[in-house]
Structure formats: C-alpha cells, structure tokens
Amino acid sequence: MVELERELEHLQAELKRHQQQAMLLRDIALAGRGGSDAQTVFQAIYDRLAEVLPFDAFFVALSDREGAQEYRFVLFMDEGQRFELPNTRIGGLTGYLLEQKRALLFRDLHQEYYQQAIPAPEQFGHYERLSRSWMGVPLLIGREAIGVLSVQSYHAGVYDEADLELLKALGDLAAMAIENAMLYQAQDQLSQSLAERVTARSEELAVLTAIAISFSQGKPIDVLLDEVLERILWLLGMHTGAVLLHERRSLLHRVAYRGDDLASLPAEWVPIDGPTEAAQALRSGQLVETQAAHALLAVPLRAFGQTIGVLTLQGPLRSLTTHEHTLIEAASYQIAVGIENARLLAERERQIAQLEALTSLAVISATTLEPRAMLEHVYTILQPLLQFDGFIAAMYDGERRVLTDGISWHSAHEFQPIDQLPIGNGRLAQLLQQHEPLLIRHTDPLHYQLTPEQPWERDALSWLGVPLLSRGGEPLAVLAIQSQRPDAFDRRDRRFLSAAAHQLALDLENAQLLQATRASAAIAEQRAENLTLVHNISRLVNSSLDPQQVLSIATAELAKLFEVDHCGIVLYSGSGWKGEIVAEHPGLGVVGRHVAFLNVEDFQDDVQIVGQPIYIPSLADDRRVRPIRKMLQRLGIQSMLIIPLISRGRAIGAIGLNSRALQRGYTAEELELCRTIAAQVAIALENARLFQLSVTRLEQEMDIARSIQANLFPSTLPTIPGADLAARCVPARETGGDFYDVLPLGNDRFGLSIGDVSGKSLPAAMVMAVARSIVRSEALDHELPEDVMCQTNTLVAQDVLPDMYVALCYAVYDARHRTLDLALGGQLTPLLHRRDGSVDFVEAHGDLPLGVVAGVRYNTNHIQLERGDTVVFYTDGLVEAFSPTGELFGFERLQHTLAQHGGAPAADLVDQLFAAVQGWQPHDSRHDDVTAVVLRVV
Numbered sequence: 001m002v003e004l005e006r007e008l009e010h011l012q013a014e015l016k017r018h019q020q021q022a023m024l025l026r027d028i029a030l031a032g033r034g035g036s037d038a039q040t041v042f043q044a045i046y047d048r049l050a051e052v053l054p055f056d057a058f059f060v061a062l063s064d065r066e067g068a069q070e071y072r073f074v075l076f077m078d079e080g081q082r083f084e085l086p087n088t089r090i091g092g093l094t095g096y097l098l099e100q101k102r103a104l105l106f107r108d109l110h111q112e113y114y115q116q117a118i119p120a121p122e123q124f125g126h127y128e129r130l131s132r133s134w135m136g137v138p139l140l141i142g143r144e145a146i147g148v149l150s151v152q153s154y155h156a157g158v159y160d161e162a163d164l165e166l167l168k169a170l171g172d173l174a175a176m177a178i179e180n181a182m183l184y185q186a187q188d189q190l191s192q193s194l195a196e197r198v199t200a201r202s203e204e205l206a207v208l209t210a211i212a213i214s215f216s217q218g219k220p221i222d223v224l225l226d227e228v229l230e231r232i233l234w235l236l237g238m239h240t241g242a243v244l245l246h247e248r249r250s251l252l253h254r255v256a257y258r259g260d261d262l263a264s265l266p267a268e269w270v271p272i273d274g275p276t277e278a279a280q281a282l283r284s285g286q287l288v289e290t291q292a293a294h295a296l297l298a299v300p301l302r303a304f305g306q307t308i309g310v311l312t313l314q315g316p317l318r319s320l321t322t323h324e325h326t327l328i329e330a331a332s333y334q335i336a337v338g339i340e341n342a343r344l345l346a347e348r349e350r351q352i353a354q355l356e357a358l359t360s361l362a363v364i365s366a367t368t369l370e371p372r373a374m375l376e377h378v379y380t381i382l383q384p385l386l387q388f389d390g391f392i393a394a395m396y397d398g399e400r401r402v403l404t405d406g407i408s409w410h411s412a413h414e415f416q417p418i419d420q421l422p423i424g425n426g427r428l429a430q431l432l433q434q435h436e437p438l439l440i441r442h443t444d445p446l447h448y449q450l451t452p453e454q455p456w457e458r459d460a461l462s463w464l465g466v467p468l469l470s471r472g473g474e475p476l477a478v479l480a481i482q483s484q485r486p487d488a489f490d491r492r493d494r495r496f497l498s499a500a501a502h503q504l505a506l507d508l509e510n511a512q513l514l515q516a517t518r519a520s521a522a523i524a525e526q527r528a529e530n531l532t533l534v535h536n537i538s539r540l541v542n543s544s545l546d547p548q549q550v551l552s553i554a555t556a557e558l559a560k561l562f563e564v565d566h567c568g569i570v571l572y573s574g575s576g577w578k579g580e581i582v583a584e585h586p587g588l589g590v591v592g593r594h595v596a597f598l599n600v601e602d603f604q605d606d607v608q609i610v611g612q613p614i615y616i617p618s619l620a621d622d623r624r625v626r627p628i629r630k631m632l633q634r635l636g637i638q639s640m641l642i643i644p645l646i647s648r649g650r651a652i653g654a655i656g657l658n659s660r661a662l663q664r665g666y667t668a669e670e671l672e673l674c675r676t677i678a679a680q681v682a683i684a685l686e687n688a689r690l691f692q693l694s695v696t697r698l699e700q701e702m703d704i705a706r707s708i709q710a711n712l713f714p715s716t717l718p719t720i721p722g723a724d725l726a727a728r729c730v731p732a733r734e735t736g737g738d739f740y741d742v743l744p745l746g747n748d749r750f751g752l753s754i755g756d757v758s759g760k761s762l763p764a765a766m767v768m769a770v771a772r773s774i775v776r777s778e779a780l781d782h783e784l785p786e787d788v789m790c791q792t793n794t795l796v797a798q799d800v801l802p803d804m805y806v807a808l809c810y811a812v813y814d815a816r817h818r819t820l821d822l823a824l825g826g827q828l829t830p831l832l833h834r835r836d837g838s839v840d841f842v843e844a845h846g847d848l849p850l851g852v853v854a855g856v857r858y859n860t861n862h863i864q865l866e867r868g869d870t871v872v873f874y875t876d877g878l879v880e881a882f883s884p885t886g887e888l889f890g891f892e893r894l895q896h897t898l899a900q901h902g903g904a905p906a907a908d909l910v911d912q913l914f915a916a917v918q919g920w921q922p923h924d925s926r927h928d929d930v931t932a933v934v935l936r937v938v
Contacts, residue, residue, distance in 0.1 A: 004499075008351050015344040026213055038062055041177040042075045045149070045170055053166065054158055055151035057131065062139070062147035062178065063090060063098070071147070092122035094136065094148045101145045103137040103171075105164045108156040133158035137171035141179045142322040149174060161305040165333075172330050211334045221342045225256035228338075232331055233258060236324065238315030243301075244270060244278050245309035245339070248487075252278060252310065259314070278310040287325065291317055299328050303336035311335060350385075354496050357381050361503045369511040371395050371405040371477075372417065378479070378504060379409060386493060388481035390456040394418045395477045395508070396432060396468075403428075403478065408456040416455075426453040427463060432475045437466045437501075439494050442486045452482075462488035466497050468505035476505050547688040551583035554655070554681045559585045561677075562670070564657045566635060569645075569681075570595050571653040579653060588635055596627055613671050613678075614642040618662055638662045643674045645682040652682060718744050721815045722867075724936040726906035728914060731929045737764025738875050738929035739772045743779055748815040751779040751788075754827065754933050755808040756875040758849075763804070770799055771806045771850070785810050785823035789850070789858035793825065797854040805849040809873055818937055820863040820871065825850050828876060831895065833902030835868025839895045842871070870902050870909065870936040877928035878913065881921035889920045906934040 027048050042060045057078045061071040074085045096118050106112050109131050136150030149171045211228050229241040240259030244252040252270040272279050281288045281298035285307050288298040295317050301309040311332050360381050364374050375393035394406020406418035423429045427450045431438045440446045442461040452460050465480030479501050551569050559567040572579035578596040616622050617639050619632055637658040645653040655678055717725050727740050737757030745751050753775050757764040778791045788810050811822030826849025829841045844861035881889040901912040913932050
C-alpha cells in the first residue's frame with residue numbers, strides 16, 4: 001500500500017509537470033497569435049517559463065539574417081533585472097549556437113565548455129557571478145536560424161534533457177511567433193500572395209494550439225488521437241493517418257486511424273524490427289519519407305527524451321517543404337507529450353480505482369463471514385476494473401484436491417455455485433502447485449500446453465489467476481479471470497490481482513478464525529455457564545454443614561434451574577434401594593414417605609449403578625416406577641428424571657426431577673449437568689456428615705488442649721516485697737501463643753517474662769510451652785537477662801520450625817533496690833507510668849526475636865524505679881486490636897488508658913486495660929492473643 005501511494009504521488013507530480021508544460025506551450029502559442037511583436041512574445045515566454053523552470057538569467061536575441069554581425073533585438077534578464085544591451089555583436093557561445101543550429105545543454109558550464117571545441121561564454125549582467133547550469137536553443141524558421149534562446153542558473157545540475165526538450169518546444173513556438181510577427185510587419189510591403197502564406201501559418205499555429213488544448217481536456221486517448229489526426233490531415237492535405245505506440249517490447253500497436261482507404265490501414269501489431277517505414281522511424285528516431293504510389297511520412301513521437309511511438313501520414317505525391325517538416329515535428333512532439341500526459345492521467349485514475357477496490361476488499365469481512373458471499377462481493381468489485389469474460393473464486397480443500405464454497409461466472413451464462421469441483425491438471429492445478437500468480441497470453445506456449453478445462457474458461461485468449469495463501473503459505477483459495485480479447489491483462493493487472501488476493505486471503509482466514517472462535521466461544525460460554533451453575537449450586541449446598549439444609553437448598557436450586565414442577569430427594573437406608581423422601585421443592589407433603597424400589601429387575605437395562613441419570617418420559621405404563629406410581633399420580637407428575645446420588649462408589653440416594661408434562665426431554669448437556677450437580681450434592685452431604693462427626697471430636701481435643709495450656713500459666717503470682725503484681729492472658733482461640741511467667745530467683749529478685757509465639761492455635765501453643773520451659777530453666781542458671789536471652793535463643797533456634805519465632809521480654813526486678821533489668825527480643829517495649837502521672841516507653845534496646853538466628857547477642861537495659869511507678873508489659877494483641885471500622889487501638893490509646901488508671905492497683909489496672917480493648921474490639925472479631933503483666937512499686 002505504501003509503495004502504491006508513493007508511486008501514485010510520483011505520477012501525480014509528473015502529470016502536474018506535464019500539464020504545466022502543455023499549458024505553457026499553449027499560452028506561448030496564444031501569445032504569438034495576431035502578429036505580436038518580439039518583445040511581447042519573449043516577455044510572455046519569460047513570465048510563463050519562470051513558473052515551470054528555475055533560472056537566474058534569461059537571454060533571447062534575434063538577427064536579421066544568417067551571417068549578420070549584430071543582433072537586431074536582445075532581451076536579457078538577470079535575477080529579475082533587465083539589462084539593455086545595444087549593438088550586441090554575435091559571437092561567443094550564443095553565436096556558436098546560432099551557427100551550429102543545435103541545442104546545447106551544460107550541467108556545469110564552466111567545468112564543461114573548455115572540454116569541447118566551443119567558444120567561451122559571453123559576460124552580461126552580474127559579472128561577479130558565474131553561470132553553472134546553461135542550456136540554449138536556436139530559433140529556427142525552417143532551416144534558417146533567426147536567433148537564440150537560453151536560460152542560465154548559478155547552481156550546477158539544475159537542467160536535464162526533459163528541460164532542454166521543453167526549451168526546444170518554446171524555441172519552435174517562439175520562432176513561429178516571430179515569423180508570424182515578421183509577416184505581419186511586412187504585410188503592407190508584400191503582395192497578396194504573401195497574405196495566403198500568413199493565413200496558412202496562422203492555421204498551422206491554430207492547429208498546434210488546438211492539439212495542445214485537446215490534450216489538456218482529459219478526454220479518452222482514442223478520442224483525442226482521432227481529433228488530432230483529423231486536424232493534421234487537414235493541415236497538411238493528407239488523406240490517411242495513424243498513430244502506433246510502442247506498447248510491447250518488439251511490437252508497435254495501432255491505437256488510432258483516420259482515413260477512408262482501408263487498403264492503407266496498418267496492421268494492428270507491427271514488428272519494430274520489420275521493414276515498414278513506421279519501424280524504421282522508431283528505430284532511428286528520425287522522420288522517414290518515401291515517394292511511391294503516394295507520399296508517406298513516418299514521424300517518431302518523442303517526449304521527454306524517449307520515443308514512444310510513430311505518426312504515419314499518407315497523401316498525394318509531393319515533396320514537403322522544410323517548414324512542413326518542422327511543423328510535423330512540432331505537431332508530433334505535442335502529440336507525444338499529450339499521449340504521455342494522458343497515459344499518466346489514465347494510470348493515476350487506474351491506481352485510484354485499484355486502491356478503492358482494495359479498500360472495499362478490506363471491509364468485506366465486516367459485511368459477511370460466509371466464504372461464498374465474500375467471493376460474490378469480490379466479483380462485483382473486480383469486474384469494472386478488469387472487464388473479464390470469465391471468473392472463478394473458490395475455497396481450496398488440499399486433502400481432497402477440490403474447490404468448495406465458491407462461484408464461477410461466464411458472460412454466456414449466470415453465476416454457477418461451486419460445492420465440489422475437482423481441480424484436474426489444468427491451469428488452476430498449475431496455479432496451486434506453484435503458489436505464484438499465473439498470466440497466460442494467447443501467444444504464450446502455456447496457452448496451448450494448459451488448455452481450458454472449465455466452462456468459465458471457454459474461448460479464453462487471456463488468462464490470469466492468483467492463489468490465495470494463508471499466513472503459513474498454504475493455498476487457501478483460488479481467484480482467476482479470463483478474457484476473450486488478446487492481451488487483455490498485463491503485469492499491472494497481475495500485481496493488482498495479487499494484492500487483491502492477499503487482502504482477500506486475510507479476510508477469508510480472519511473470517512474462518514472468527515467463525516471458529518465464535519463456535520469455540522459458544523461452546524466455552526455454555527460450558528462456563530454450566531460450570532457457573534455447578535459452582536453456584538455447589539457453593540450453596542456447601543455453604544451449610546447441616547445435612548437437612550443441604551438437601552433443602554439442592555431441591556430448590558434444581559427445581560429452579562431445570563424449570564420442573566417438583567424436585568424430591570430420597571436417601572437410602574442400609575443396602576438396596578429403600579429409603580425415605582427427605583426433601584422436596586415445592587412442598588407437596590411427601591417428605592417422610594418411605595420408598596422401596598424392590599423391582600430391581602426392571603432396571604437391569606439401566607446404568608444407575610455407574611451413576612447415570614434415568615429418564616422416564618411417561619409414568620403411566622413404565623414398570624420401573626410401580627412402587628411410586630400412585631403417589632406421583634396424586635401429585636400430577638407425568639414424567640421424571642432419576643439422578644443417582646453416588647458416594648464412594650455406592651448409591652446413597654436419588655434426586656427426582658418431576659414434570660407434569662409428558663416428554664419433558666433433556667439434552668446431553670443437561671444430563672451431564674445433572675450428573676455433575678448430583679455428585680456435588682452427594683459430596684456436600686458426605687461433608688456435612690463428616691463435619692458433624694469431626695466437630696464433636698475436635699471440641700473434645702480442644703478442651704483437653706485448653707486445660708493443658710491453662711495449667712502452664714501461674715495459678716497464683718508470687719508476692720514481691722514493696723510491689724503489687726497482676727497479669728492476664730486471653731487467647732484469641734481455644735489455645736494461643738502468648739505466655740507470661742513470674743519466677744522467684746532468691747534474694748528478693750524475681751524473673752518476669754512475657755512472650756508471643758508467631759502463629760495461632762495448637763502449633764503456637766506447643767512452641768509456647770517449649771519456650772516457657774526453656775526460659776524458666778535458663779533463668780535459674782543465669783543471673784543477667786542478656787545471658788538468659790542468649791541461651792534461650794540458642795535452644796529455641798534448634799527446636800522450632802524455620803518459619804516460626806518467639807518474641808520475648810525477660811526482666812529481673814530487684815525488690816530491695818527497686819531496679820529493673822530487662823532484655824528485649826522482638827517484643828514490644830514496656831510502658832512506664834511515673835508517680836507524677838507521666839507515661840512513656842522505658843529506655844531499652846530491642847533485638848531480634850528468638851529462633852530467627854542462632855548466636856545473637858542481646859543487651860540488658862537498667863531502669864531505676866521509684867515508689868508509685870508502674871511498669872506495663874504487653875503483647876501486640878493489645879495495641880493491634882481493630883474496631884469494627886478497621887481502626888487500630890494503637891499505642892496512643894494504650895498510653896491514654898495508662899495515664900488515666902496508672903495509679904490504681906495492679907489488678908484494677910489490668911481490668912481497665914482489658915475493658916478498653918474489649919470495648920474497642922468485640923470478642924467475636926478478635927484475631928490475636930492479648931496478654932499484659934503489671935508491676936507497681938508501692
């Protein structure tokens with residue numbers, strides 16, 4: 001697409017340039033009409049030329065005759081400034097141009113002129129600047145040079161051969177305009193015979209102007225050439241004319257003919273290496289003139305440096321004048337330029353139409369996903385562009401080597417659908433085998449080797465086909481066209497059809513993927529919906545661990561899901577199919593009824609034993625429901641679906657989906673859904689039963705664990721001289737990981753410990769028991785708190801799991817000296833309430849919790865207490881209590897409570913602390929153990 005857009009932009013630029021040049025020639029031709037003087041003509045050339053050609057200096061001069069020494073008229077413009085050059089002698093580069101009568105082009109004048117045997121350029125205007133790019137043409141009337149026309153630029157490489165051709169055409173027009181002016185000026189002096197010549201020149205100029213105007217009107221090329229031939233034949237007195245264009249490598253193609261003599265009609269295709277005058281003119285690039293039974297002229301059509309064809313003219317025997325030769329050459333140039341412009345315009349329109357077609361192809365998949373409908377759209381889009389007589393487009397089944405889901409068309413019959421069409425061994429087979437576009441002309445050997453096999457190919461002289469390849473490079477479909485006209489398709493058509501095939505292949509493959517995705521999505525959606533239903537029912541029946549509630553939920557949800565009139569569940573007691581209806585929805589009064597399927601032999605053809613549903617479309621005459629027929633008839637039930645409840649490979653009951661309509665019917669998906677839901681109900685029932693058994697056992701085990709852990713806490717706290725002591729631990733669950741202890745050490749020294757084991761429930765309780773025992777043992781062996789912490793950490797690190805740890809605060813209180821030495825291992829810093837009412841954290845250095853890393857050194861912190869001081873030890877459960885809105889109790893509230901009640905006895909203070917936490921966080925939302933130890937110096 002990008003390459004096409006760039007090529008289109010280039011062609012548009014070229015077309016615009018050619019149109020400007022054509023308009024320039026037209027305007028100059030018009031400016032020279034009516035006997036305009038040289039000043040007017042050359043001023044018009046200067047003004048208009050600046051619009052299409054860059055130049056810095058413009059020079060034009062006229063002489064009276066060949067061999068004159070001075071110019072009679074000079075117009076020199078340098079960078080917009082006019083310079084008067086009276087009595088300018090003929091010489092230098094312009095004199096050489098006038099003498100040689102041929103155009104000159106220099107891309108860098110001062111680097112090239114000395115390499116040739118030509119005079120140095122003259123100096124006019126701005127002497128300080130050197131002309132770099134220079135081109136000039138002689139102004140010729142017939143074969144006589146009457147002047148020169150040149151343009152210059154102060155930059156190198158500005159002009160090329162195309163620019164020189166334009167200047168030549170301007171020179172020819174200017175020469176004719178000057179000649180016309182000269183004729184008008186001499187009109188009073190010439191006789192009436194000269195008036196006829198003036199009239200003839202005017203007519204010639206009018207014809208040339210008309211030719212230029214015709215090509216600027218955008219008419220079809222065949223219409224334009226017919227009009228041009230008519231004018232030229234009239235102008236030159238000829239009776240037959242033709243235009244042949246070099247459209248194929250070795251052939252000229254006749255594209256226009258005008259005349260009454262069919263015997264003079266050239267062949268439609270003329271070999272360029274043949275002996276004809278047209279072939280000679282094309283090869284030589286020169287006018288070929290012969291005189292036999294009639295006069296024949298073959299004029300090469302040259303435009304922009306290349307020969308694109310030949311103009312042939314036939315008429316009465318006579319020799320053409322030099323002027324007529326020049327006139328024919330000028331006309332042939334205008335024809336060539338017009339043809340090229342028309343070609344560019346046609347090519348632009350063609351590419352625009354192709355881009356629009358590709359755009360239309362790109363949105364086919366948005367209108368339909370059916371391959372055949374998409375291919376019918378392709379026919380509609382391509383027919384106006386390629387104008388074929390036969391068309392085929394179809395999907396390709398590589399395994400069966402057949403075309404499917406397609407259409408074929410021939411101008412002699414209507415559309416024919418393609419369901420299964422063998423590809424045979426013809427052109428389509430070749431196309432699919434090579435994976436490449438295939439273009440066959442009637443002159444190609446393949447035209448005879450691969451003969452048409454299908455009706456749509458009948459009478460084909462031109463054939464073009466392309467494979468539609470998938471993203472993996474495999475043939476997906478084929479697209480081919482044919483025409484009964486020779487050379488109806490070319491390489492441009494092949495490129496376009498290949499682009500169309502690529503776009504169509506993407507559309508078809510995307511449509512296939514989308515259809516497959518939609519089908520898969522529909523299946524997945526249905527399965528997801530079923531899974532959601534199973535999940536919802538499973539969630540509902542598993543939301544309760546009460547068996548009766550599970551059954552009630554199951555009957556209600558199943559009746560609603562399958563839109564049946566009644567749903568009942570029977571649970572079997574013992575072995576066999578005897579049991580009781582334990583749940584129903586809606587309630588019709590059958591709960592509690594006993595059901596006994598003693599007629600097992602009637603189910604011998606069923607597969608209930610392996611858990612498959614059993615559908616009974618009519619209860620009236622089905623032997624399998626004999627035991628419950630009367631009950632069901634009283635309920636108005638006409639048909640039912642029995643779904644076994646299987647647990648551990650044994651039928652523990654059945655679900656009945658009962659309908660008051662006959663032939664309710666169930667799809668395979670619904671039966672599978674019933675079986676899945678029944679399995680979930682059976683699991684939920686079994687879970688409820690096991691839960692009831694496990695709850696009783698767990699409650700007994702937790703009671704034992706709670707009693708054991710309670711015995712680990714001190715039953716009574718020791719009496720400390722001069723101090724008041726109180727403590728409490730409330731676990732979040734039956735057992736917890738918090739602990740505290742107070743151990744007499746002798747000499748009125750007491751060891752106080754408070755700890756918090758990571759985790760909850762029984763694992764934390766077990767680690768708590770181990771940690772408490774180690775602390776008690778090490779406290780009796782070591783005097784300093786730091787040594788107790790180090791030894792305890794070493795033993796705990798050996799015994800606990802890697803993801804568990806113990807936060808511990810161990811302190812020694814000396815009652816005689818009222819000092820407190822403590823060490824912290826991951827535990828919260830105690831709070832100190834002074835007797836003056838101030839509350840603050842004790843100054844203590846905290847270290848890692850116990851059990852994280854062995855060999856950690858802990859620090860002892862010394863605090864001097866006074867009478868009336870109170871120290872509060874606590875675990876994180878106290879400050880991390882959450883309110884119903886999610887707000888923490890926090891340290892500030894703890895300090896506030898201590899500030900209010902810090903002077904109270906230790907037991908009262910403990911009561912106040914726990915009351916504050918309980919008021920902040922309800923008991924049922926507690927997530928962590930809460931422990932506090934209060935030491936008050938009295």
